[in-house]
Amino acid sequence: MNCEVCQLKELQVEQFEIREVLRCILHTIVFHRALGLVRPRDIDLELFDITYVQCGDIEVEKKIDEKIEQFINWVEKHPNKKSQICLSFYQEKNKQASWFTNKIERFYWEQWYINLHVAQHIKIHSGKTHQQKILVDPGESGLDERSIRRTTLEASLREVLFQVIKFVNEKKDHVPAIPSPDCGVVIFPYEITIPSSSDSAFGMDMIKRMLQTGHPTMLS
Amino acid sequence: MASSHNTHSETAKVEQILTEFFPKTLQIILESRAPCISSRNFSGEQVLSSPSSSSSSSSSMRPRDKWFNLALRECSATLENIDLWRPNYHEPMVVDVILVQRQFGLDSVSASPRKDLVRNLSLKEKYPLSFNSDKDEFGSQTKSEKVVERWMVHYESRKNRDSNSGSRRSSNSTAHTYKKTILLLRSLYAFVRLLPAYKVFQDISSSGQIHPFTLAHRVSSFAEPFTRREEAEMQRFVFTPVDTSCGRLCLSVLYRSSLSDINSEPSTPMSPQVIPEYVGSPLADPLKRFPTLPVTIAPSHGSPSSLPFSRRHSWSYDRFRPSPPSVSFSPSPTHSESHALISNPAFPRLPPSSLPSQLPEMVTGHKDNMNYDEYYPSPVFSQSPSLSPPIRIRVKRLPNGLLQSESAPPSAPIAKLPHSPALSSKPNLPPSPPLKASGAIISRINRDVGPLPAGSAIGKSSSLGRDESQRISGWRVSSNNSPISRSSSRSFPDDLDDPEFPCPFDVDEDEMTDRGSR
Numbered sequence: 001m002n003c004e005v006c007q008l009k010e011l012q013v014e015q016f017e018i019r020e021v022l023r024c025i026l027h028t029i030v031f032h033r034a035l036g037l038v039r040p041r042d043i044d045l046e047l048f049d050i051t052y053v054q055c056g057d058i059e060v061e062k063k064i065d066e067k068i069e070q071f072i073n074w075v076e077k078h079p080n081k082k083s084q085i086c087l088s089f090y091q092e093k094n095k096q097a098s099w100f101t102n103k104i105e106r107f108y109w110e111q112w113y114i115n116l117h118v119a120q121h122i123k124i125h126s127g128k129t130h131q132q133k134i135l136v137d138p139g140e141s142g143l144d145e146r147s148i149r150r151t152t153l154e155a156s157l158r159e160v161l162f163q164v165i166k167f168v169n170e171k172k173d174h175v176p177a178i179p180s181p182d183c184g185v186v187i188f189p190y191e192i193t194i195p196s197s198s199d200s201a202f203g204m205d206m207i208k209r210m211l212q213t214g215h216p217t218m219l220s
Numbered sequence: 221m222a223s224s225h226n227t228h229s230e231t232a233k234v235e236q237i238l239t240e241f242f243p244k245t246l247q248i249i250l251e252s253r254a255p256c257i258s259s260r261n262f263s264g265e266q267v268l269s270s271p272s273s274s275s276s277s278s279s280s281m282r283p284r285d286k287w288f289n290l291a292l293r294e295c296s297a298t299l300e301n302i303d304l305w306r307p308n309y310h311e312p313m314v315v316d317v318i319l320v321q322r323q324f325g326l327d328s329v330s331a332s333p334r335k336d337l338v339r340n341l342s343l344k345e346k347y348p349l350s351f352n353s354d355k356d357e358f359g360s361q362t363k364s365e366k367v368v369e370r371w372m373v374h375y376e377s378r379k380n381r382d383s384n385s386g387s388r389r390s391s392n393s394t395a396h397t398y399k400k401t402i403l404l405l406r407s408l409y410a411f412v413r414l415l416p417a418y419k420v421f422q423d424i425s426s427s428g429q430i431h432p433f434t435l436a437h438r439v440s441s442f443a444e445p446f447t448r449r450e451e452a453e454m455q456r457f458v459f460t461p462v463d464t465s466c467g468r469l470c471l472s473v474l475y476r477s478s479l480s481d482i483n484s485e486p487s488t489p490m491s492p493q494v495i496p497e498y499v500g501s502p503l504a505d506p507l508k509r510f511p512t513l514p515v516t517i518a519p520s521h522g523s524p525s526s527l528p529f530s531r532r533h534s535w536s537y538d539r540f541r542p543s544p545p546s547v548s549f550s551p552s553p554t555h556s557e558s559h560a561l562i563s564n565p566a567f568p569r570l571p572p573s574s575l576p577s578q579l580p581e582m583v584t585g586h587k588d589n590m591n592y593d594e595y596y597p598s599p600v601f602s603q604s605p606s607l608s609p610p611i612r613i614r615v616k617r618l619p620n621g622l623l624q625s626e627s628a629p630p631s632a633p634i635a636k637l638p639h640s641p642a643l644s645s646k647p648n649l650p651p652s653p654p655l656k657a658s659g660a661i662i663s664r665i666n667r668d669v670g671p672l673p674a675g676s677a678i679g680k681s682s683s684l685g686r687d688e689s690q691r692i693s694g695w696r697v698s699s700n701n702s703p704i705s706r707s708s709s710r711s712f713p714d715d716l717d718d719p720e721f722p723c724p725f726d727v728d729e730d731e732m733t734d735r736g737s738r
Contacts, residue, residue, distance in 0.1 A: 032406045035399065039291040040409060044422075051413045051422070161414055165407045169460040172400050178289070186289075 002174045003108045006167045008160050010082070010115035013153060015075060018118065020045050021157060022068045022085065024052045026192070028161055029087055029112050030064070031055045032168040035178045036186030048154040052161065057186055067192040074195055080120045086193040087112040091176055106189075109174050112164075233394045234464050238309045238375055240287045241401055241469060245373050246315060246439060247284070247292055248405060252412045253317045253369070253435055255424045288402045290409065311441040312374035317417055318436045319479065321364045365436070367450075368417050370443060370474040377467035393465050400462040404471060407459065416479045446474075 013021050024045055031040065034055035041054045054061065071085060090106040179185045285291035412418060417435065424434055446454070451474070458472040 028410055031410060032403065035289060035402050035406075037286060037289040037291060039285075042413065049419065051418065053410050053413065158414060161410070165411050165414075168403060168407045172403050172460070175399065175403065177395060178399055178402065181289075 003111060004167075004171050004174050005111045005113070006163070007113045008115060008163055009156060010117055011153065011156050011160065012117045012119055012149075014119055015072070017047055017153065018072055018075065018116065019068055020047050021116070021153075022071065022114065023064060024048075024050060024157065025114050025160055025164070026064045026068075026085075026087060027054045027061075028052050028164050030060055030187060030190070032164065033089055033110075033175075033190065034060070034187040035175075036184075037181060038186050047150070048157060050154060050158060050161070055186060060187060064192065067194055071194040075118050078195070080118065082115065082117045083195050085114040085116070087114070087190060088193065089188045089190045092189060109176060114160075230394050230465065234397060234466065235309075237394075237398055237401055238464070238469065240284070241405075242309050242313050242373055244284065244288055244290070244292075244405060245371070245408065245471065246313065248290075248409050249315050249317070249371050249412055250437060251293055252418055253421050254437055255421065255435065288398075288405045290402070290405055308441065309375055310377070312372060314440055314443040315369075315371040315373075316367045316438040316440075316443070317369035317371070318438060319366045319368045319417070319420065319433055320436050321366075321433050367446070368420075368435075368476045368479060369415065370446075370454075371471070372443065372473070373469075373471050375467055375469050376461075397462060397464045401469065404459055404462055404469075408471065411457070411459075411473075415473075415475050416477065417475065420479060 031053045038055040041056045042051050044051050088108050089110040090108045092104050095103045095105045454474045455477045456474050462469040
C-alpha cells in the first residue's frame with residue numbers, strides 16, 4: 001500500500017512552547033483527516049498569533065494531549081535534542097487467520113513527521129530565584145532577542161501549517177474512503193509515536209529505521 | 221438502459237456536489253471574514269443560539285452542515301446570500317474581501333466599544349452592511365476600500381468527454397470526487413485562518429476598541445481586474461483542482477501577504493472629510509449613542525402605514541434590536557420598557573420621548589436600504605410564521621419574572637467563551653416546534669434571550685435584517701427571491717442527525733415527509 005510521508009520543517013522551540021506548537025500541528029493534520037461529519041473549533045494559540053482548527057472530537061483532543069504530555073516528559077529527560085513525533089494513519093485489515101489468532105494488520109497509508117529541536121533556554125517558569133534574575137537582568141536586549149525568536153518561530157510554525165495544507169491538497173488519492181457515518185467515527189485510525197524513553201537517540205534512530213524498513217514514497 | 225440511468229444519476233450527484241460546493245466555499249470564507257453575530261468570537265452566544273437555530277432555521281442550516289461533513293457556524297446573513305448562488309455553479313464565483321478604512325462618523329458605529337456586546341452585534345450587523353454598500357451615503361465620503369483577498373471558484377466542464385468511460389467508474393468516482401471536495405474544503409477552512417485578513421477579522425470581531433477599519437465582502441460572478449501594481453502586491457495560492465467525471469473544480473485565492481500598512485494608516489484614496497454635524501452629534505460618541513439606538517430606529521418605523529418601506533425594515537431591524545438591550549443591560553426598568561414597546565404589535569417601536577438628534581441620519585440610512593427593500597417584500601416574513609409569535613410571547617412573559625431568569629446571563633455574552641464546546645457536544649438539538657406549547661416557547665426564549673439575541677426567533681429575524689443589508693453590501697447580484705431561496709434550501713439534503721443518510725446526495729421522499737412533519 002502506498003504510504004505517503006510528509007516531513008515537516010524543523011522547528012526550534014523552547015520547552016514551554018512544545019505543547020502549543022504540537023497541539024497546533026497535530027490538530028491541523030488531524031482535522032484534515034477527520035473526514036466524517038465534524039463541527040470544527042477554532043483555537044487561538046496563546047503564545048503565537050495563530051489560529052488553528054480542531055475537529056471537535058473530544059477523544060482526539062484527549063489523545064493528542066496525552067501524547068504531548070508524554071513527549072514533554074521525554075524531553076525533560078533528554079534535553080537539547082532533536083526529536084520527532086510521528087502521526088500515522090492506517091487502516092486495519094484482517095489478515096488470514098493463522099492458527100487460532102485472528103490477526104489484524106495495520107496498513108499505514110500516511111505518516112507525518114513533526115521535527116522539533118527543543119532548545120534549552122531561559123525557562124521563564126522554572127525558578128523565581130536565580131534564573132528569574134538572570135532573565136530580568138539582560139534587560140531589553142534579552143527581551144528583544146526573545147521576541148525576535150518568538151516571531152521567527154511563529155513564522156516557521158505558520159509555514160509548517162501551510163506545508164500541511166499544501167500536502168493535503170496535493171495528495172488526495174491515497175486517502176482511503178471516508179468512514180461510513182453510521183460507525184460514528186469521524187477520523188481515520190491513527191497513532192502518534194513519540195520517542196520512547198528507552199530510545200535516547202530517537203530522532204536519528206527513527207529515520208534510520210524508516211530507511212531500513214523502507215517506505216516507498218518517503219524520500220519523494 | 222440501466223447503465224444510462226446510472227450515468228444520469230451519477231451526473232446528478234456530481235452536479236449536486238458542485239452545486240453545494242460553491243455556497244459551502246462561500247460560507248467558509250465569509251464565516252471568517254464577515255463580522256457577524258455568529259462569528260467565532262461570539263461563540264458564547266453561539267452556543268445559545270445554535271440550539272434555537274435548530275428550530276427556526278433547521279431546515280436551511282442543517283442540511284448544509286451535512287454537506288462535505290463540515291458543520292459550520294451560523295451566519296445566517298451569509299447563508300441567505302449563499303442560497304442565491306445555488307443554481308449558478310456554471311458561473312465562476314468571485315469573492316472579494318475588502319478592507320474598508322473609515323475616518324469617523326457613522327462608520328465607527330460598527331466597531332464601537334463593546335460595553336454591550338449584544339447591542340454592538342446588532343449594530344455590527346446593520347452597519348457593515350451599509351458600508352459594504354457603495355451607495356452608503358455616509359460611508360462613501362469617508363472610507364477607502366482595498367481588496368485584500370480575492371477568492372475564485374470556478375468549474376471547468378469538459379463537455380466532450382466520453383460519457384461511457386465516465387459512467388463506468390462513476391459510482392466510484394463520485395465518491396472519490398466527494399472525498400476530494402471534502403479535503404479541499406478542509407484545507408480551505410484551515411487556510412482562511414492563516415491569512416492576514418483573518419487577523420483583521422479577529423480584531424474587528426473581538427476587541428472592544430473602535431477600529432478605523434472593517435471588512436466587507438463582495439460576491440459576484442466576475443472580477444474587476446486589479447491593476448498591475450495591485451496584483452504585484454498580492455500572492456496567489458491555488459488549491460489543487462478536483463477532477464470530476466465531467467470537469468474540474470478550481471479554487472484559488474489572491475491575497476495580500478501583509479496588511480500592516482493598511483491597518484496602521486489610511487491609504488486614503490478618499491481624503492478624510494469632516495462633516496460637521498456628524499462630528500458634533502451624539503453619533504460621534506458611541507457611548508451616548510448606545511442607549512438611544514433602539515430608540516433611534518423607532519421613529520423610522522413608528523408609522524408603518526406612512527412609511528411602508530421602513531415598516532419592513534422595522535421588522536428586520538427591530539427584531540433583533542430589542543433583545544440586545546434587554547440582555548446586555550443589567551435588569552432595570554429599561555428592560556421591561558423596551559420590551560413593552562416592542563410588545564405592542566400595533567406600535568412596534570413607539571417613539572420614545574427623547575428623540576435622539578441622530579435620528580435623521582439613521583432614517584436616511586434606512587432610506588438607503590430602501591432601494592433594496594423591494595427585494596424583500598414582507599411576504600418573506602409571513603412565510604416564516606415562527607418569527608413573529610415568539611417575540612410577542614416573550615414580551616408578555618417578561619414582566620412575569622421570566623425577565624429575571626433572562627437577565628441573569630447578561631454577563632455571558634460579554635464573557636468570551638472562546639471555543640464553544642457546547643457546539644460540538646450537542647450539535648443536533650432537537651428542533652423545538654416553534655409555537656405549539658407555550659412552555660416550549662418559554663424555554664426557548666430563555667435560551668434565546670440569554671446572552672444572545674441570535675436565538676431562534678430573534679436570531680432568525682436578525683438574520684433577516686442582516687441578510688438584507690448583507691445583500692445590499694455584498695451581493696451585487698440582485699435577486700428577489702429570498703423566500704424562494706430559503707425554501708429551496710429546504711429541498712436539499714437533510715438533517716445531520718438522520719442516520720439513514722450515508723451520503724448527502726441521497727435526497728428522497730423520506731426527508732420531504734420528514735420535513736413536512738416538522
